[in-house]
């Protein structure tokens with residue numbers, strides 16, 4: 018029993034790209050301590066696309082930045098756990114090794130294309146700098162590649178000398194994407210790549226990401242609020258709440274038979290046209306505050322099926338099928 | 353914004369409170385000093401000249417805590433009463449130039465047109481001659497007296513305020529609440545005073561803090577160039593200049609007023625920064 | 638852009654005409670008759686009148702002004718009665734000295750404040766940040782006269798390291814240069830510091846780091862450029878303040894520049910010398926602002942010349 022478990026683990030480890038183990042992250046600033054991530058476990062295999070879904074403040078961006086070891090200095094701290102990339106601990110890497118990994122092996126697309134490009138450098142340079150750094154080539158050579166990359170995402174190559182302000186939001190996000198993919202990384206992290214864009218552009222960007230992910234055969238960690246995006250792009254999905262992953266499994270199972278009441282709420286929520294973006298009808302109440310998290314299940318205050326146990330004890334991950342697990346006391350009896 | 357909310361908000365800024373308290377303290381000490389200091393600030397006593405500071409060792413105020421100056425006058429006494437002179441000048445100049453500036457700014461911003469054009473070009477011209485040079489010419493012509501000093505600094509000082517208030521007026525001019533009051537038949541003066549002016553208060557207060565400190569500094573410059581407060585009346589400016597020749601023998605004559613001046617300007621800068629911090633939209637709390 | 642530049646130049650010419658007018662009127666308003674001063678206390682009425690005619694003071698103000706302006710258009714800045722030579726000659730000698738001093742002060746203060754401000758911004762909250770902030774606050778609150786005296790007291794009188802008066806080698810320039818640049822350095826340090834702190838919070842800084850660019854390169858090549866933008870625009874305006882300080886600093890350190898000259902000329906009622914000295918100073922100031930604006934469009938691609 019034990020032996021087979023071990024074997025199984027080794028077998029899967031060989032094609033594991035990323036493994037996050039029991040990650041805990043805190044932000045410490047003048048205002049107090051925010052526990053942004055509280056024990057996240059997540060594994061990504063070669064070529065796989067995994068979605069990370071949750072409301073604002075769930076800790077998605079924090080998780081993503083932890084993978085690159087780029088939490089804001091002096092405020093963000095990884096307090097527990099580890100992150101393995103290609104079976105090497107990211108936290109133990111030297112700064113030089115990290116810089117080789119960032120952009121070279123892991124690319125990241127940021128949420129807001131309007132703020133994530135430097136306004137005083139040309140877009141060409143901002144893509145070229147990745148190539149210069151990781152391929153060790155000169156800007157002139159790099160520009161040839163940049164032109165091709167721009168053309169690939171539908172921007173005329175001649176525009177490489179444009180500054181970000183000369184481009185539309187959608188075009189800027191394309192630049193963000195090719196900068197992340199320029200060195201064919203094994204893993205692409207996309208942090209809400211479409212939230213800042215309008216609907217028609219969103220679809221184009223998603224189509225592009227789908228195409229590029231297949232072309233570059235990279236693994237994808239897709240962070241989003243939007244479940245529609247997940248069903249389009251991903252094979253598996255992790256639902257995040259209060260810095261924890263509350264449900265994890267194949268997209269099909271989770272979308273057809275969600276087990277966590279939070280997931281259920283997300284799936285049945287109808288986004289209201291008025292009010293803030295995150296207000297969802299089936300999910301009353303406010304997102305858990307990272308500075309003052311409730312005891313027990315982080316979701317219990319908003320849960321319509323809250324048990325006595327939920328208020329004091331944190332639910333463990335219950336395995337429902339091979340492809341589906343959930344952290345909810347309500348399903349304890351069913352397993 | 354209402355004045356009371358303004359005050360309440362500012363009382364929460366540490367920077368503002370430190371600056372404000374320091375200013376109150378300095379003003380009170382200087383203003384009352386003539387009633388409790390033991391020496392005359394103006395009568396010289398040559399037998400007592402250039403005494404070193406005794407730091408309150410010789411009977412406190414009856415001695416010379418900060419020494420005496422080249423004419424045998426008590427430095428502490430002159431420091432406090434000179435401070436009162438400098439503060440009064442700065443206060444009057446700031447008040448008048450802010451008022452003129454605010455008035456001109458509101459009118460030009462609201463009405464625009466030829467008058468605005470002419471006033472703004474005058475501002476351009478005045479701003480392109482360094483203040484101190486302009487002040488120097490004017491005082492030189494008028495002759496140095498307290499009144500002329502105040503007149504000159506005011507004549508130059510309204511320009512920057514006028515520009516600030518004008519830009520606020522231009523910004524608010526087309527906002528809904530202004531048009532609404534126009535529709536409701538409010539008089540022009542009422543709109544200017546009740547609707548537009550309050551929008552400029554924050555900016556005005558920041559400008560006033562900076563200008564107050566700036567005026568004190570300019571007074572020292574003019575004093576040094578012989579165009580400041582006429583002797584024997586003490587001011588921080590002429591105290592500093594008077595000490596120049598005795599720098600080696602009696603540095604305290606220069607150092608004391610310089611530090612007092614620095615503290616005062618510092619306090620005003622703190623206050624200005626405090627106000628700015630409170631109203632900076634980037635500061636949410 | 639070209640149109641805007643032309644418009645701006647037109648405005649500049651207008652402003653400078655305004656400056657000559659103000660200077661002219663101010664000097665005429667003043668008491669004290671330059672002719673009497675020139676002729677000396679012992680002169681008879683006829684001698685004074687003679688001087689008055691020679692100096693053109695017997696003509697109407699309008700004629701005097703137009704004569705002066707006509708001269709300027711032909712490159713003649715007037716005649717200095719106290720120096721008994723052309724104003725142009727007096728000014729050009731003095732201008733060189735003022736240039737040396739202000740550029741020196743401006744240069745060391747700029748370098749110093751950018752370095753200190755950048756380090757303080759990067760090391761936000763550290764002891765060096767505290768020192769920089771303290772310097773900025775104190776530097777902005779100090780009287781330039783007082784600072785000059787204190788410098789003389791410390792480096793001239795006590796330590797005897799530096800000469801306190803007049804022209805000479807580089808060491809003669811150090812104290813007046815520091816004195817002149819001190820306030821400016823304080824303002825710039827503060828701006829640089831807060832600019833750097835703000836820029837380092839921007840998404841694009843994290844994005845650059847996420848591309849594998851090292852921290853030092855990200856800060857010193859990519860973030861610095863953003864932080865420098867407001868500093869550069871401010872430079873032009875600040876140069877104006879620096880120039881104003883020349884009047885005091887040159888007098889304190891007995892530096893034979895245009896500032897010291899202006900003070901003397903005002904006291905002598907040397908009309909044309911004062912007028913032209915003010916004009917030249919304004920030209921310098923206006924040019925600096927113009928230059929700063931142009932420079933700004935060069936470093937910030939988002940701004941075209943307005």
Ligand SMILES: Nc1ncnc2c1ncn2[C@@H]1O[C@H](COP(=O)(O)OP(=O)(O)OP(=O)(O)O)[C@@H](O)[C@H]1O
Nearest residue numbers: 044051053072073074075076077078079089092307
């Ligand atoms: N620099 C920071 N300093 C302090 N707290 C922070 C910081 N960044 C994030 N937090 C806090 O950490 C928690 C998680 O933030 P995070 O940005 O990871 O959320 P997110 O899931 O990405 O949300 P969103 O969908 O809005 O991007 C939040 O409560 C947030 O307030």
Ligand SMILES: [Mg+2]
Nearest residue numbers: 077078079128
């Ligand atoms: Mg986020």
